[in-house]
Amino acid sequence: MASSGFWAVDYEVYGDVQGVFFRKYTEEQGRKLGLVGWVKNTAHGTVTGQVQGPKEKVEIMKNWLRSVGSPMSRIDRAVFSNEKEITCLEFQSFTTKY
Incomplete structure (x- = not known):
């Protein structure tokens, strides 16, 4: 059974994650792993976004968001949702949204 190997997952990270360069580091980590997607602050003090790329790399990024x-x-918890296989990447790069 062949697959494109691309996965997408939405995330939201809770804790002390605003005003501590969390978005900058998330963008850098995503690019380092060769992933695409986005990250942004929410009005209720969390950081949210989406990651897309090869499944193994998405798993590495999920672990990074959860624990690094x-x-x-200070990460209290990371919630992942809408995880699914996709046929092609929907973004050109990893960016910060404002």
Whole structure:
């Protein structure tokens, strides 16, 4: 059974994740892994976004969002939703939305 190997997942990270360069580090980590997607702050103090790419790399990014983050951040929990296989990438790069 062949697959494109591309996966997409939405995420929201809770904790002390705003004002600590979390978005900048998330963007850098996504690019380093060769993933595409986006990250942005929410009005209720969390960081949300979407990651797309090869399944193995998406898993690495999920683990990073769950447990690493930026040096000054404190991650309480990361919630992942809408995880699914996709036929092609929907973004050109990994960006920060405002």
